[in-house]
Amino acid sequence: MADKATQSQSGARLTRRALIAGAGGAALAAPVLAQELGRMIDLGLPGGPSLRPLEPAFPGKRDMIVQRIRPPLLEAPMGVFREGVITPNDRMFVRWNWDMPTAITAAEHRVALGGAVKAPVSLTLDDIASAGEHVEVVAINQCAGNGRGLSEPRVTGTQWGNGAMGCAKWTGVRLKDVLAKAGVKEGATRVRFAGLDVPLTDGAPQFIKSIPLDIAMRDDVLVAWAMNGEALPLLHGYPLRIVVPGWFSTYWVKMLSTIEVLTGEDDSYYVAKSYRMPARPITPEEKDFDTVSITTMPPRAFITSHADGEGVALGKPLTLEGIAMGGDAALARVDLVGEGWEVPCELGPDEGPYAFRRWRVTIPAVTQDLAKIGVRAANATGAVQPDALNWNPSGYARNVIERITLVAQ
């Protein structure tokens, strides 16, 4: 919605903005970002810095917002979501916590399956592919911090706009069929995953994540090798990644190399200390509160047909379109909401409870500016997007109604 500037102008203002930190003090260096990275995009982050480069190019990716180069953090411009519900592989967001290998030798890759199992095994890729029925799931993969950069007050961390999400068709085998290769023992509580990405510094916590056993045994939780009918791109976790429909992508561990069945709580850093949010709503001033792990996704909706500030024809009908998601349950409805009014939207084809679904609504005639309009999704469990941001210090699970203003002219 907010990707206004796609091409850097030579104009002084954009160049100056693009410097971010480069201008100012007399000793500071020449224009860095703007000169060396031609194309920029404005994410509309309150207070800035808001411009991000669409370069350098990454293998298998096209026109992605480069949030970080190493390890890569790539965001999809909102224009990616203007059509359809499937996000092409070359436009899917990329997020790595630590550096990953840049080469995979398929015959050498193993998945170690151990912990509270009857017989630990080391599985080849062929072992995994033959572990059970091949299953397809269309599911949204969304970073827990998607939209963090829009938090007010701002919080540190990756300054995502709303493009750290995408919807793909994932193909693989059920995790439970893979677990059956070793046999889960009585008393198992959780299943933990590790990939080939490892910390840059000795002693830093490895990026490992676990899910409760009942979630691991779901029919739609996969060890996946394909994304939209193609092999997982390396940047998306080749050769294998976990898919947990309805849950934030932090659990969708990439380059899967270890599966560990646990018998107690998971006290590892990225479960016990990180990826957590306040257990109750807090104010930015509060420092003392209990936290819970972020797990399932709440409903969200976006206007994709129009950007904030765009002009619309006075006196003419106006059709708005976009995408919505139910999160961890099917989407139930989408309403276009303004200040003191709301209109139900028509929903497009249903690709399954964990997929994007398109919505559309026509206003018979534009009579004035459409100020602070947004779309509000509700899911089958009754969860509804809130009017106010559920602010939290790490900017997780944003699902406030995203509002724009359209100018009648």
Place this chain on the structure above:
Amino acid sequence: MRAAATILAPVIALALAGCESQPQVTFTDVSVTLPDDPIDLPEGPGRQAVLENCTACHSPSTLLQQPRVSREKWESIAAKMIEVYKAPVDEAAIPAIAGYMVAVQAAGADAD
């Protein structure tokens, strides 16, 4: 992706569940070349401390894209890197690191 990592007919529709033969999945070797950061840190007091202590893990473009926060916040972030991520950051360099970040962010805000 440079190497063509193609999977031949990897899919069986759910409607065909129970079908005895699974389609063949082929895993090929894959390698990619990732780009380097083309950005250099602007000159300024404390730049050397940032280069010596931060840029091994944080590329300059990432540093320059962070929202403007206080000197205390930068100091606590640097301390977290030592405590949580075991980063080999020289504690004595933290004031210089924080000073550099505050200065470049202030310069960036002025430029806005």
